[in-house]
Amino acid sequence: MLEKEFNLLNEPWIMVMKEGGETQEVSILELFRKAPEHRSLAGELPTQDVAILRLLLAVLHAVFGRYDINGNFAPLASPYAALERWKALWDKGSFPMEIIEKYLLHFEDRFYLFHPEHPFYQVAGIEKATSYTAAKLNGELSESNNKSRLFPQRAGSQKLALQYSEAARWLIYINAFDDTAAKPTQKGLPSPGAGWLGKLGLITAVGKNLFETLTLNLVFLKNGGDELWGEEAPVWESEKVKSEERREITIPDNPSALLTLQSRRLCLKRHEDKVVGCELLGGDFFPKENALMEQMTLWRNASKKKTGPPEYNPKRHDPSRQLWRDFSVLTGQSEGNRTPGIISWLARLKGEQLISRTHFHFMTAAVKYGDKDFFADDVFSDSITFSGELLTDLGESWVNRIIGEIETTDRLVDQVGQLARNLVKASGNAEINGPRNAAKEQAYYRINQPFRRWLASIDPHKDDDKKDELCSQWWEQAKGIIQDLGKEMVNKSGPQAFAGRVEKDERTGKEYRYTAPEAYNRFLYQTSNRETLNRLYKKED
Numbered sequence: 001m002l003e004k005e006f007n008l009l010n011e012p013w014i015m016v017m018k019e020g021g022e023t024q025e026v027s028i029l030e031l032f033r034k035a036p037e038h039r040s041l042a043g044e045l046p047t048q049d050v051a052i053l054r055l056l057l058a059v060l061h062a063v064f065g066r067y068d069i070n071g072n073f074a075p076l077a078s079p080y081a082a083l084e085r086w087k088a089l090w091d092k093g094s095f096p097m098e099i100i101e102k103y104l105l106h107f108e109d110r111f112y113l114f115h116p117e118h119p120f121y122q123v124a125g126i127e128k129a130t131s132y133t134a135a136k137l138n139g140e141l142s143e144s145n146n147k148s149r150l151f152p153q154r155a156g157s158q159k160l161a162l163q164y165s166e167a168a169r170w171l172i173y174i175n176a177f178d179d180t181a182a183k184p185t186q187k188g189l190p191s192p193g194a195g196w197l198g199k200l201g202l203i204t205a206v207g208k209n210l211f212e213t214l215t216l217n218l219v220f221l222k223n224g225g226d227e228l229w230g231e232e233a234p235v236w237e238s239e240k241v242k243s244e245e246r247r248e249i250t251i252p253d254n255p256s257a258l259l260t261l262q263s264r265r266l267c268l269k270r271h272e273d274k275v276v277g278c279e280l281l282g283g284d285f286f287p288k289e290n291a292l293m294e295q296m297t298l299w300r301n302a303s304k305k306k307t308g309p310p311e312y313n314p315k316r317h318d319p320s321r322q323l324w325r326d327f328s329v330l331t332g333q334s335e336g337n338r339t340p341g342i343i344s345w346l347a348r349l350k351g352e353q354l355i356s357r358t359h360f361h362f363m364t365a366a367v368k369y370g371d372k373d374f375f376a377d378d379v380f381s382d383s384i385t386f387s388g389e390l391l392t393d394l395g396e397s398w399v400n401r402i403i404g405e406i407e408t409t410d411r412l413v414d415q416v417g418q419l420a421r422n423l424v425k426a427s428g429n430a431e432i433n434g435p436r437n438a439a440k441e442q443a444y445y446r447i448n449q450p451f452r453r454w455l456a457s458i459d460p461h462k463d464d465d466k467k468d469e470l471c472s473q474w475w476e477q478a479k480g481i482i483q484d485l486g487k488e489m490v491n492k493s494g495p496q497a498f499a500g501r502v503e504k505d506e507r508t509g510k511e512y513r514y515t516a517p518e519a520y521n522r523f524l525y526q527t528s529n530r531e532t533l534n535r536l537y538k539k540e541d
Contacts, residue, residue: 201298224344295341
Protein backbone atom coordinates (compact mmCIF):
# COMPACT_ATOMS: atom_id res chain seq x y z
CA MET A 1 0.00 0.00 0.00
CA LEU A 2 1.33 3.41 -0.96
CA GLU A 3 2.50 5.69 1.85
CA LYS A 4 1.24 8.75 -0.01
CA GLU A 5 -2.17 8.23 -1.53
CA PHE A 6 -5.28 10.11 -2.70
CA ASN A 7 -4.41 13.75 -3.21
CA LEU A 8 -7.47 15.94 -2.61
CA LEU A 9 -6.36 18.56 -5.14
CA ASN A 10 -6.55 16.13 -8.03
CA GLU A 11 -8.72 13.18 -6.95
CA PRO A 12 -12.53 13.56 -7.16
CA TRP A 13 -14.13 13.56 -3.70
CA ILE A 14 -16.33 16.65 -3.25
CA MET A 15 -19.97 16.07 -4.21
CA VAL A 16 -21.48 18.85 -6.34
CA MET A 17 -24.80 19.33 -8.09
CA LYS A 18 -24.63 20.44 -11.71
CA GLU A 19 -27.10 22.79 -13.36
CA GLY A 20 -29.11 19.87 -14.70
CA GLY A 21 -29.62 18.43 -11.22
CA GLU A 22 -27.21 15.49 -11.52
CA THR A 23 -24.45 15.05 -8.96
CA GLN A 24 -20.81 14.09 -9.34
CA GLU A 25 -17.56 13.98 -7.40
CA VAL A 26 -14.89 16.56 -8.26
CA SER A 27 -11.44 17.44 -6.96
CA ILE A 28 -10.65 20.74 -5.26
CA LEU A 29 -9.01 22.15 -8.39
CA GLU A 30 -11.84 20.97 -10.62
CA LEU A 31 -14.38 22.54 -8.30
CA PHE A 32 -12.73 25.96 -8.45
CA ARG A 33 -12.18 25.63 -12.20
CA LYS A 34 -15.84 24.94 -12.96
CA ALA A 35 -17.51 26.65 -10.00
CA PRO A 36 -19.89 28.71 -12.21
CA GLU A 37 -21.15 25.45 -13.78
CA HIS A 38 -22.00 23.82 -10.43
CA ARG A 39 -25.25 24.74 -8.75
CA SER A 40 -24.17 23.81 -5.22
CA LEU A 41 -22.38 21.36 -2.99
CA ALA A 42 -24.36 18.14 -2.73
CA GLY A 43 -22.86 15.91 -0.06
CA GLU A 44 -24.63 13.40 2.14
CA LEU A 45 -25.71 16.02 4.72
CA PRO A 46 -26.19 19.81 4.64
CA THR A 47 -23.83 20.05 7.61
CA GLN A 48 -21.17 18.20 5.62
CA ASP A 49 -21.60 20.74 2.81
CA VAL A 50 -21.05 23.65 5.21
CA ALA A 51 -17.89 22.04 6.60
CA ILE A 52 -16.49 21.58 3.09
CA LEU A 53 -17.61 25.09 2.08
CA ARG A 54 -15.48 26.48 4.89
CA LEU A 55 -12.46 24.51 3.70
CA LEU A 56 -12.88 26.00 0.21
CA LEU A 57 -13.31 29.49 1.65
CA ALA A 58 -10.05 29.04 3.57
CA VAL A 59 -8.29 28.46 0.25
CA LEU A 60 -9.79 31.63 -1.21
CA HIS A 61 -8.87 33.70 1.83
CA ALA A 62 -5.31 32.34 1.76
CA VAL A 63 -5.00 33.31 -1.92
CA PHE A 64 -6.92 36.57 -2.28
CA GLY A 65 -5.97 37.91 1.12
CA ARG A 66 -2.46 38.15 -0.38
CA TYR A 67 -2.81 38.34 -4.17
CA ASP A 68 -5.02 40.32 -6.53
CA ILE A 69 -6.96 38.52 -9.25
CA ASN A 70 -4.06 38.99 -11.67
CA GLY A 71 -1.70 37.12 -9.38
CA ASN A 72 0.24 40.14 -8.12
CA PHE A 73 1.38 39.95 -4.51
CA ALA A 74 -0.64 42.67 -2.77
CA PRO A 75 -1.81 41.87 0.78
CA LEU A 76 -5.01 43.70 1.66
CA ALA A 77 -3.96 46.90 3.41
CA SER A 78 -7.15 48.96 3.65
CA PRO A 79 -10.94 48.56 3.67
CA TYR A 80 -11.04 50.17 0.23
CA ALA A 81 -8.58 47.61 -1.15
CA ALA A 82 -10.60 44.77 0.36
CA LEU A 83 -13.86 45.96 -1.19
CA GLU A 84 -12.17 46.67 -4.51
CA ARG A 85 -10.67 43.16 -4.65
CA TRP A 86 -13.96 41.52 -3.78
CA LYS A 87 -15.74 43.55 -6.48
CA ALA A 88 -13.13 42.60 -9.08
CA LEU A 89 -13.54 38.92 -8.24
CA TRP A 90 -17.35 39.10 -8.28
CA ASP A 91 -17.45 40.94 -11.61
CA LYS A 92 -15.09 38.41 -13.18
CA GLY A 93 -17.72 35.71 -12.65
CA SER A 94 -15.19 32.88 -12.32
CA PHE A 95 -12.09 32.14 -10.30
CA PRO A 96 -8.68 33.10 -11.76
CA MET A 97 -7.29 29.58 -11.82
CA GLU A 98 -3.67 30.39 -12.55
CA ILE A 99 -3.03 31.95 -9.15
CA ILE A 100 -5.22 29.40 -7.29
CA GLU A 101 -3.46 26.46 -8.94
CA LYS A 102 -0.04 27.95 -8.32
CA TYR A 103 -0.82 28.42 -4.65
CA LEU A 104 -2.40 25.00 -4.06
CA LEU A 105 0.21 23.04 -6.00
CA HIS A 106 2.89 24.71 -3.88
CA PHE A 107 1.30 22.89 -0.93
CA GLU A 108 0.34 19.77 -2.89
CA ASP A 109 2.18 17.46 -0.50
CA ARG A 110 -0.09 18.63 2.34
CA PHE A 111 -3.27 17.54 0.58
CA TYR A 112 -2.73 13.77 0.62
CA LEU A 113 -5.41 11.88 2.52
CA PHE A 114 -2.69 9.39 3.44
CA HIS A 115 0.82 10.60 4.09
CA PRO A 116 3.57 9.30 6.42
CA GLU A 117 4.13 12.69 8.10
CA HIS A 118 1.22 15.04 7.49
CA PRO A 119 -1.96 13.43 6.14
CA PHE A 120 -4.61 16.05 5.40
CA TYR A 121 -6.59 17.17 8.49
CA GLN A 122 -4.95 14.38 10.49
CA VAL A 123 -2.14 13.50 12.89
CA ALA A 124 0.06 10.70 11.60
CA GLY A 125 0.66 7.85 14.05
CA ILE A 126 -1.66 9.23 16.71
CA GLU A 127 -1.29 7.26 19.95
CA LYS A 128 -3.58 6.40 22.90
CA ALA A 129 -6.61 7.71 21.05
CA THR A 130 -10.15 6.35 21.00
CA SER A 131 -10.53 3.86 18.16
CA TYR A 132 -13.71 3.90 16.11
CA THR A 133 -15.05 1.91 13.18
CA ALA A 134 -16.17 3.54 9.94
CA ALA A 135 -19.72 3.59 11.33
CA LYS A 136 -18.67 6.35 13.74
CA LEU A 137 -16.82 8.27 11.04
CA ASN A 138 -19.86 8.25 8.77
CA GLY A 139 -22.14 11.12 9.82
CA GLU A 140 -25.17 9.39 8.28
CA LEU A 141 -24.74 6.62 10.84
CA SER A 142 -23.13 8.47 13.76
CA GLU A 143 -22.61 5.30 15.73
CA SER A 144 -20.33 4.93 18.71
CA ASN A 145 -18.60 1.73 19.75
CA ASN A 146 -21.31 1.14 22.37
CA LYS A 147 -24.50 2.27 20.64
CA SER A 148 -25.89 1.34 17.22
CA ARG A 149 -28.66 3.04 15.30
CA LEU A 150 -31.98 1.20 15.25
CA PHE A 151 -32.54 1.87 11.53
CA PRO A 152 -29.10 2.47 9.97
CA GLN A 153 -28.80 3.65 6.36
CA ARG A 154 -26.06 1.09 5.77
CA ALA A 155 -25.52 -2.42 7.02
CA GLY A 156 -23.01 -5.24 6.80
CA SER A 157 -19.78 -4.62 4.90
CA GLN A 158 -21.02 -1.24 3.58
CA LYS A 159 -21.22 -0.05 7.14
CA LEU A 160 -17.69 -1.17 8.00
CA ALA A 161 -15.78 0.48 5.16
CA LEU A 162 -15.74 3.74 3.19
CA GLN A 163 -14.34 4.67 -0.18
CA TYR A 164 -11.49 7.17 0.04
CA SER A 165 -13.67 9.91 -1.44
CA GLU A 166 -16.40 9.31 1.14
CA ALA A 167 -13.89 9.16 3.96
CA ALA A 168 -12.43 12.52 2.91
CA ARG A 169 -15.84 14.17 3.15
CA TRP A 170 -16.60 12.62 6.52
CA LEU A 171 -13.14 13.50 7.81
CA ILE A 172 -13.95 17.19 7.27
CA TYR A 173 -17.38 16.70 8.80
CA ILE A 174 -16.35 14.92 12.00
CA ASN A 175 -13.65 17.49 12.67
CA ALA A 176 -16.34 20.16 12.57
CA PHE A 177 -19.35 18.47 14.18
CA ASP A 178 -18.04 15.63 16.37
CA ASP A 179 -19.91 14.95 19.61
CA THR A 180 -18.32 14.73 23.05
CA ALA A 181 -18.32 10.95 23.42
CA ALA A 182 -14.56 10.43 23.01
CA LYS A 183 -12.76 10.15 26.35
CA PRO A 184 -9.46 11.87 27.19
CA THR A 185 -6.33 9.77 27.55
CA GLN A 186 -5.58 11.20 30.98
CA LYS A 187 -7.47 12.75 33.86
CA GLY A 188 -7.71 16.48 34.38
CA LEU A 189 -7.83 17.54 30.75
CA PRO A 190 -10.42 20.22 29.89
CA SER A 191 -13.43 19.40 27.78
CA PRO A 192 -13.29 20.86 24.25
CA GLY A 193 -17.03 20.39 23.82
CA ALA A 194 -18.54 19.49 20.47
CA GLY A 195 -16.68 20.35 17.28
CA TRP A 196 -16.62 24.10 16.66
CA LEU A 197 -19.35 24.11 14.02
CA GLY A 198 -21.56 22.02 16.29
CA LYS A 199 -21.57 24.89 18.78
CA LEU A 200 -22.80 27.47 16.28
CA GLY A 201 -26.05 28.68 14.83
CA LEU A 202 -24.57 28.32 11.37
CA ILE A 203 -25.76 30.55 8.55
CA THR A 204 -24.36 30.94 5.03
CA ALA A 205 -25.27 32.98 1.98
CA VAL A 206 -26.34 31.01 -1.09
CA GLY A 207 -25.82 32.15 -4.66
CA LYS A 208 -27.15 30.98 -8.02
CA ASN A 209 -24.10 28.77 -8.51
CA LEU A 210 -21.08 27.61 -6.53
CA PHE A 211 -18.94 30.53 -7.66
CA GLU A 212 -21.50 32.98 -6.29
CA THR A 213 -21.95 31.05 -3.04
CA LEU A 214 -18.23 30.97 -2.37
CA THR A 215 -17.72 34.62 -3.27
CA LEU A 216 -20.70 35.87 -1.24
CA ASN A 217 -19.27 34.13 1.84
CA LEU A 218 -15.78 35.52 1.23
CA VAL A 219 -15.80 38.10 4.03
CA PHE A 220 -12.80 40.37 3.48
CA LEU A 221 -13.68 42.81 6.29
CA LYS A 222 -14.35 41.63 9.82
CA ASN A 223 -18.10 41.75 10.54
CA GLY A 224 -18.55 44.01 7.52
CA GLY A 225 -16.78 46.92 9.22
CA ASP A 226 -13.43 48.53 8.51
CA GLU A 227 -11.21 46.12 10.46
CA LEU A 228 -8.86 43.94 8.40
CA TRP A 229 -8.01 40.35 9.26
CA GLY A 230 -4.67 39.15 10.56
CA GLU A 231 -2.17 37.33 8.36
CA GLU A 232 -3.69 34.24 6.76
CA ALA A 233 -2.59 30.92 8.28
CA PRO A 234 -4.55 27.87 7.05
CA VAL A 235 -3.68 24.55 8.65
CA TRP A 236 -1.80 23.22 5.60
CA GLU A 237 0.72 26.08 5.81
CA SER A 238 1.77 25.12 9.33
CA GLU A 239 5.32 23.77 9.58
CA LYS A 240 4.36 21.36 12.35
CA VAL A 241 1.27 19.23 12.70
CA LYS A 242 -0.26 19.89 16.12
CA SER A 243 -0.83 16.73 18.13
CA GLU A 244 -1.52 18.00 21.67
CA GLU A 245 -4.76 16.62 23.05
CA ARG A 246 -7.56 19.01 24.10
CA ARG A 247 -5.48 22.14 23.58
CA GLU A 248 -7.08 25.47 24.49
CA ILE A 249 -5.96 28.21 22.10
CA THR A 250 -6.67 31.86 21.42
CA ILE A 251 -9.30 32.27 18.73
CA PRO A 252 -7.54 32.81 15.38
CA ASP A 253 -7.41 36.38 14.10
CA ASN A 254 -7.61 35.36 10.45
CA PRO A 255 -10.38 33.53 8.57
CA SER A 256 -8.30 30.76 6.95
CA ALA A 257 -7.05 29.58 10.37
CA LEU A 258 -10.54 29.70 11.88
CA LEU A 259 -12.12 28.01 8.86
CA THR A 260 -9.61 25.13 9.12
CA LEU A 261 -9.68 24.84 12.92
CA GLN A 262 -8.69 21.35 14.04
CA SER A 263 -11.35 20.60 16.64
CA ARG A 264 -10.26 16.97 16.67
CA ARG A 265 -7.03 15.02 16.29
CA LEU A 266 -7.81 12.33 13.77
CA CYS A 267 -6.09 9.55 11.88
CA LEU A 268 -7.88 7.40 9.32
CA LYS A 269 -7.34 3.64 9.28
CA ARG A 270 -7.30 1.92 5.87
CA HIS A 271 -7.40 -1.68 4.72
CA GLU A 272 -7.42 -2.93 1.13
CA ASP A 273 -8.19 0.46 -0.43
CA LYS A 274 -10.98 1.24 2.02
CA VAL A 275 -11.17 3.33 5.19
CA VAL A 276 -12.28 1.05 8.00
CA GLY A 277 -12.17 3.44 10.95
CA CYS A 278 -10.28 6.21 12.68
CA GLU A 279 -8.39 7.19 15.79
CA LEU A 280 -9.79 10.26 17.53
CA LEU A 281 -8.81 12.70 20.28
CA GLY A 282 -10.03 16.14 21.33
CA GLY A 283 -8.17 18.93 19.54
CA ASP A 284 -8.01 22.73 19.52
CA PHE A 285 -10.74 24.76 21.18
CA PHE A 286 -11.38 28.21 22.63
CA PRO A 287 -14.19 29.81 24.65
CA LYS A 288 -17.30 30.41 22.57
CA GLU A 289 -18.17 33.55 24.54
CA ASN A 290 -17.56 36.69 22.46
CA ALA A 291 -15.85 34.64 19.74
CA LEU A 292 -16.79 37.40 17.32
CA MET A 293 -14.17 36.44 14.74
CA GLU A 294 -16.69 33.80 13.64
CA GLN A 295 -18.73 35.18 10.74
CA MET A 296 -21.21 32.35 10.15
CA THR A 297 -23.37 32.21 13.25
CA LEU A 298 -26.35 33.80 14.92
CA TRP A 299 -25.62 35.37 18.32
CA ARG A 300 -27.45 35.92 21.58
CA ASN A 301 -26.52 38.01 24.58
CA ALA A 302 -25.97 35.58 27.46
CA SER A 303 -25.03 38.25 30.00
CA LYS A 304 -27.09 37.97 33.18
CA LYS A 305 -26.55 41.64 34.03
CA LYS A 306 -28.68 44.12 32.11
CA THR A 307 -26.29 46.97 32.82
CA GLY A 308 -23.05 45.05 32.26
CA PRO A 309 -21.16 44.48 29.01
CA PRO A 310 -22.77 41.99 26.62
CA GLU A 311 -21.55 38.41 26.46
CA TYR A 312 -22.36 37.09 23.02
CA ASN A 313 -22.73 33.34 22.64
CA PRO A 314 -23.51 31.48 19.41
CA LYS A 315 -27.27 30.91 19.19
CA ARG A 316 -27.85 27.31 18.19
CA HIS A 317 -30.76 26.59 15.89
CA ASP A 318 -33.93 24.99 17.19
CA PRO A 319 -35.19 22.27 14.79
CA SER A 320 -38.78 23.07 15.78
CA ARG A 321 -38.43 26.79 14.95
CA GLN A 322 -38.57 28.16 11.39
CA LEU A 323 -35.74 30.51 10.47
CA TRP A 324 -38.03 33.40 9.54
CA ARG A 325 -39.19 33.56 13.16
CA ASP A 326 -35.64 34.67 14.01
CA PHE A 327 -35.68 37.49 11.48
CA SER A 328 -34.96 40.00 14.25
CA VAL A 329 -31.87 38.00 15.23
CA LEU A 330 -30.71 37.81 11.61
CA THR A 331 -30.94 41.57 11.21
CA GLY A 332 -29.57 42.39 14.66
CA GLN A 333 -32.77 44.18 15.71
CA SER A 334 -33.74 41.97 18.64
CA GLU A 335 -32.79 43.22 22.08
CA GLY A 336 -29.38 41.99 23.22
CA ASN A 337 -28.50 40.25 19.97
CA ARG A 338 -25.90 40.84 17.28
CA THR A 339 -26.03 40.58 13.50
CA PRO A 340 -24.11 37.61 12.03
CA GLY A 341 -20.88 38.71 10.36
CA ILE A 342 -21.89 37.33 6.95
CA ILE A 343 -25.08 39.42 6.99
CA SER A 344 -23.21 42.57 8.06
CA TRP A 345 -20.76 41.93 5.23
CA LEU A 346 -23.49 41.61 2.60
CA ALA A 347 -25.18 44.70 4.02
CA ARG A 348 -21.91 46.58 3.45
CA LEU A 349 -21.68 45.34 -0.14
CA LYS A 350 -25.28 46.24 -0.83
CA GLY A 351 -25.05 49.61 0.92
CA GLU A 352 -22.00 50.60 -1.14
CA GLN A 353 -23.67 49.34 -4.32
CA LEU A 354 -20.96 46.76 -4.99
CA ILE A 355 -23.55 44.10 -5.71
CA SER A 356 -26.72 44.59 -7.72
CA ARG A 357 -28.71 41.46 -6.87
CA THR A 358 -32.17 42.26 -5.51
CA HIS A 359 -32.53 39.39 -3.01
CA PHE A 360 -30.28 37.42 -0.69
CA HIS A 361 -30.84 33.77 0.11
CA PHE A 362 -29.52 32.37 3.39
CA MET A 363 -29.30 28.78 4.57
CA THR A 364 -28.79 27.26 7.99
CA ALA A 365 -27.53 23.79 8.87
CA ALA A 366 -27.14 22.24 12.29
CA VAL A 367 -26.72 19.09 14.31
CA LYS A 368 -29.06 18.53 17.21
CA TYR A 369 -27.16 16.82 20.00
CA GLY A 370 -28.45 14.87 22.96
CA ASP A 371 -27.32 14.49 26.58
CA LYS A 372 -24.79 17.34 26.87
CA ASP A 373 -23.68 16.90 23.24
CA PHE A 374 -22.73 13.27 23.93
CA PHE A 375 -24.29 12.04 20.70
CA ALA A 376 -25.79 13.45 17.49
CA ASP A 377 -29.57 13.14 17.56
CA ASP A 378 -30.58 14.80 14.28
CA VAL A 379 -29.35 16.94 11.38
CA PHE A 380 -31.56 19.68 9.92
CA SER A 381 -31.44 22.78 7.75
CA ASP A 382 -33.62 25.73 6.78
CA SER A 383 -33.46 28.77 4.51
CA ILE A 384 -34.84 32.26 4.06
CA THR A 385 -34.95 34.75 1.17
CA PHE A 386 -35.56 38.48 1.42
CA SER A 387 -34.75 41.73 -0.36
CA GLY A 388 -31.17 42.91 -0.04
CA GLU A 389 -32.51 46.42 0.52
CA LEU A 390 -33.73 45.29 3.95
CA LEU A 391 -30.07 45.25 5.00
CA THR A 392 -29.53 48.88 4.00
CA ASP A 393 -30.65 52.16 5.57
CA LEU A 394 -33.49 52.25 3.05
CA GLY A 395 -34.96 49.06 4.51
CA GLU A 396 -34.57 49.88 8.21
CA SER A 397 -38.17 51.00 8.74
CA TRP A 398 -39.41 47.98 6.82
CA VAL A 399 -37.36 45.65 9.05
CA ASN A 400 -39.13 47.02 12.11
CA ARG A 401 -42.52 46.49 10.48
CA ILE A 402 -41.64 42.92 9.50
CA ILE A 403 -40.53 42.16 13.05
CA GLY A 404 -43.85 43.54 14.24
CA GLU A 405 -45.75 41.30 11.82
CA ILE A 406 -43.85 38.26 13.06
CA GLU A 407 -44.70 39.16 16.65
CA THR A 408 -48.38 39.49 15.73
CA THR A 409 -48.21 36.17 13.86
CA ASP A 410 -46.74 34.52 16.94
CA ARG A 411 -49.68 35.82 18.94
CA LEU A 412 -52.15 34.43 16.42
CA VAL A 413 -50.46 31.05 16.71
CA ASP A 414 -50.56 31.32 20.49
CA GLN A 415 -54.33 31.71 20.27
CA VAL A 416 -54.52 28.40 18.42
CA GLY A 417 -52.68 26.88 21.36
CA GLN A 418 -55.13 28.47 23.80
CA LEU A 419 -58.05 27.10 21.77
CA ALA A 420 -56.53 23.61 21.86
CA ARG A 421 -56.09 23.94 25.64
CA ASN A 422 -59.73 24.94 26.15
CA LEU A 423 -61.00 22.17 23.88
CA VAL A 424 -59.00 19.64 25.86
CA LYS A 425 -60.49 20.94 29.11
CA ALA A 426 -63.96 20.81 27.59
CA SER A 427 -63.49 17.15 26.64
CA GLY A 428 -62.16 16.19 30.07
CA ASN A 429 -58.70 15.17 28.87
CA ALA A 430 -56.03 15.64 31.55
CA GLU A 431 -53.17 16.05 29.04
CA ILE A 432 -52.99 19.70 27.94
CA ASN A 433 -49.43 20.47 26.84
CA GLY A 434 -49.26 17.83 24.10
CA PRO A 435 -52.38 18.95 22.19
CA ARG A 436 -51.54 22.63 22.68
CA ASN A 437 -48.03 22.24 21.32
CA ALA A 438 -49.25 20.06 18.43
CA ALA A 439 -51.81 22.72 17.48
CA LYS A 440 -49.18 25.48 17.48
CA GLU A 441 -46.82 23.32 15.43
CA GLN A 442 -49.56 22.77 12.85
CA ALA A 443 -50.30 26.50 12.78
CA TYR A 444 -46.67 27.39 12.08
CA TYR A 445 -46.56 24.69 9.41
CA ARG A 446 -49.52 26.22 7.58
CA ILE A 447 -48.23 29.78 7.92
CA ASN A 448 -44.66 28.88 6.96
CA GLN A 449 -44.74 29.03 3.16
CA PRO A 450 -47.22 31.94 2.88
CA PHE A 451 -45.05 34.06 5.17
CA ARG A 452 -41.89 33.21 3.23
CA ARG A 453 -43.59 34.29 0.00
CA TRP A 454 -44.84 37.50 1.60
CA LEU A 455 -41.39 38.34 2.99
CA ALA A 456 -39.66 37.64 -0.33
CA SER A 457 -42.18 39.87 -2.15
CA ILE A 458 -41.28 43.00 -0.18
CA ASP A 459 -39.20 45.52 -2.08
CA PRO A 460 -38.35 48.47 0.19
CA HIS A 461 -37.36 50.57 -2.83
CA LYS A 462 -40.77 50.21 -4.49
CA ASP A 463 -42.95 49.56 -1.44
CA ASP A 464 -41.75 52.25 0.97
CA ASP A 465 -45.13 53.99 0.95
CA LYS A 466 -47.14 50.74 0.95
CA LYS A 467 -46.20 49.39 4.38
CA ASP A 468 -49.72 49.64 5.82
CA GLU A 469 -51.29 48.04 2.74
CA LEU A 470 -48.88 45.10 2.53
CA CYS A 471 -48.92 44.48 6.27
CA SER A 472 -52.73 44.48 6.20
CA GLN A 473 -52.63 41.93 3.39
CA TRP A 474 -50.45 39.66 5.51
CA TRP A 475 -52.70 40.10 8.54
CA GLU A 476 -55.78 39.05 6.60
CA GLN A 477 -53.99 36.06 5.11
CA ALA A 478 -52.54 34.92 8.44
CA LYS A 479 -55.85 35.45 10.26
CA GLY A 480 -57.65 33.38 7.63
CA ILE A 481 -55.18 30.50 7.96
CA ILE A 482 -55.38 30.54 11.76
CA GLN A 483 -59.16 30.78 11.92
CA ASP A 484 -59.57 27.97 9.39
CA LEU A 485 -57.37 25.77 11.53
CA GLY A 486 -59.34 26.71 14.64
CA LYS A 487 -62.59 25.72 12.90
CA GLU A 488 -61.12 22.33 11.97
CA MET A 489 -60.01 21.75 15.55
CA VAL A 490 -63.49 22.47 16.91
CA ASN A 491 -65.15 20.19 14.35
CA LYS A 492 -62.85 17.36 15.41
CA SER A 493 -63.21 17.94 19.16
CA GLY A 494 -66.06 15.45 19.66
CA PRO A 495 -69.47 15.40 21.42
CA GLN A 496 -68.03 15.61 24.93
CA ALA A 497 -66.27 18.88 24.15
CA PHE A 498 -69.50 20.37 22.78
CA ALA A 499 -71.38 19.29 25.91
CA GLY A 500 -68.58 20.69 28.02
CA ARG A 501 -67.65 20.33 31.64
CA VAL A 502 -67.09 22.41 34.77
CA GLU A 503 -63.62 22.59 36.25
CA LYS A 504 -62.67 23.98 39.64
CA ASP A 505 -59.52 26.07 39.97
CA GLU A 506 -57.60 24.56 42.87
CA ARG A 507 -55.82 27.84 43.61
CA THR A 508 -58.81 30.20 43.73
CA GLY A 509 -61.64 27.74 44.33
CA LYS A 510 -63.65 29.26 41.46
CA GLU A 511 -65.51 27.09 38.97
CA TYR A 512 -65.14 27.55 35.21
CA ARG A 513 -67.24 26.03 32.46
CA TYR A 514 -65.50 24.86 29.27
CA THR A 515 -67.38 24.03 26.07
CA ALA A 516 -66.24 23.86 22.44
CA PRO A 517 -68.68 26.56 21.21
CA GLU A 518 -67.66 28.98 23.98
CA ALA A 519 -63.96 28.31 23.36
CA TYR A 520 -64.42 28.85 19.63
CA ASN A 521 -66.33 32.10 20.05
CA ARG A 522 -63.65 33.42 22.38
CA PHE A 523 -61.00 32.38 19.84
CA LEU A 524 -62.79 34.14 16.98
CA TYR A 525 -63.17 37.32 19.02
CA GLN A 526 -59.53 37.38 20.13
CA THR A 527 -58.29 36.88 16.55
CA SER A 528 -60.85 39.18 14.91
CA ASN A 529 -58.54 42.20 14.53
CA ARG A 530 -55.08 43.41 15.45
CA GLU A 531 -56.23 45.77 18.14
CA THR A 532 -58.12 43.11 20.09
CA LEU A 533 -55.29 40.61 19.82
CA ASN A 534 -52.53 43.03 20.80
CA ARG A 535 -54.62 44.51 23.62
CA LEU A 536 -54.94 41.03 25.07
CA TYR A 537 -51.16 40.68 25.26
CA LYS A 538 -50.65 44.20 26.56
CA LYS A 539 -52.91 43.31 29.46
CA GLU A 540 -50.80 40.24 30.14
CA ASP A 541 -47.60 42.32 30.02
